[in-house]
Amino acid sequence: MVHDFDGILYPRIDTTKCINCKVCIKACSVLNKKESRFPYYTIAAFNKNNNIRKESSSGGIFTLVAEKIINEGGVVFGARFNNNWDVIHDYTDNIENLQWFRGSKYVQSCIGNCYSIAKTFLDKNKKVLFTGTPCQISGLRQYLGKEYDNLICMDVICHGVPNQLVWQDYLREQKQILWNKDISYRDISFRNKDNGWKGYNIRMLYVQNGYNVSDKVYSHSEPFYNNTYMTAFLNNLSLIPSCFSCHAKCGKSGSDITIGDFWGVDEILQEFDDDKGCSIVLCYTEKGNKMIESLKMQCKEVLYSEILKHNMCIEQSVERPLYWGLFYKLWIILRFHKALKIIRTRNLVIRIVRRTYILLACKNGI
Ligand SMILES: Cc1cc2nc3c(=O)[nH]c(=O)nc-3n(C[C@H](O)[C@H](O)[C@H](O)COP(=O)(O)OP(=O)(O)OC[C@H]3O[C@@H](n4cnc5c(N)ncnc54)[C@H](O)[C@@H]3O)c2cc1C
Structure with missing residues (x-):
């Protein structure tokens, strides 16, 4: 993978090593486009555990599905921060570690070698839950090239992803602008719900280098609409170019379940609108249906056409500004x-x- 002049990672073939087997062409999910699919049914749902819901971006449905897979002896793949605050894909078989993946990170996550690790687990008959953006699920499906009964794929409704280098640049500058000190990031939440789910904050905790951690923790929190990083993201300026013509939306990713924010809940289903976070869950397969039916959560069926009015990203790519x-x-x-x-x-x-x-x-x- 090589950074181009915009800092975006693309695959590049080393022609001195290429044996012209064309496996890369067969495995490319952009070249091998899939048909659109529409969900069997759509539900509004939230996790009954309010602490988990508070830590999650929407209704905390990711954690419910992930806990079930781990309790059945499986592994869960998702996006987390590494020590440098880059976003990377990783896996765990431990419920405690699900906190790594909880919460949306509005940055392109680096998939690394997670596809081949997932395949190793699948071939050993371990249950695997693979979560990510639609393009990441589509990439996994194309890489595997066959169906596995022990695999469940769950993607998020996706606005698009910003470039990792823009994110790192923002972090470096933000630290300098806010604090004239030698300081490091300690925690980052893109969807802090202290002021509610709809008017969410982006919250960062910092610690002053060279001091005892508990002595010098600084916090900075601001509503998403005042934050410069979120402004660039929501106005589509920092998105990577492929997000403007996404090949994996509208069910084309091949996921069993899709989860997102239930925007419009205040109009469509007032009884679910407590401003603590509500998810929309789209079920695409029998496997997805079995999983959804087994979860203990607050839920109610809603019309797909209704939720689409408030969340066009399910089917359409955002416009290139x-x-x-x-x-x-x-x-x-x-x-x-x-x-x-x-x-x-x-x-x-x-x-x-x-x-x-x-x-x-x-x-x-x-
Ligand atoms: C980049 C991005 C754009 C999104 N755009 C929309 C949108 O336009 N409309 C909408 O309704 N919902 C959108 N979502 C989804 C929404 O923010 C919630 O993630 C989703 O509703 C699940 O919430 P939850 O409370 O069930 O679980 P949470 O705990 O909040 O979600 C965690 C899940 O998100 C995955 N995840 C987090 N960050 C990333 C990342 N960078 N790359 C891949 N996977 C990631 C984790 O692997 C895990 O599966 C987006 C999410 C991301 C990451």
């Missing part, structure tokens, strides 16, 4: 905060320069 390319170019030169400021400013002169750049870029086919 006009200034996406410009944001990436500016980010490479000026880094994250300055690039975002130029893209978002209402200053007339900068707006004219921005527009002129776009017109020239279009004219020159860039």
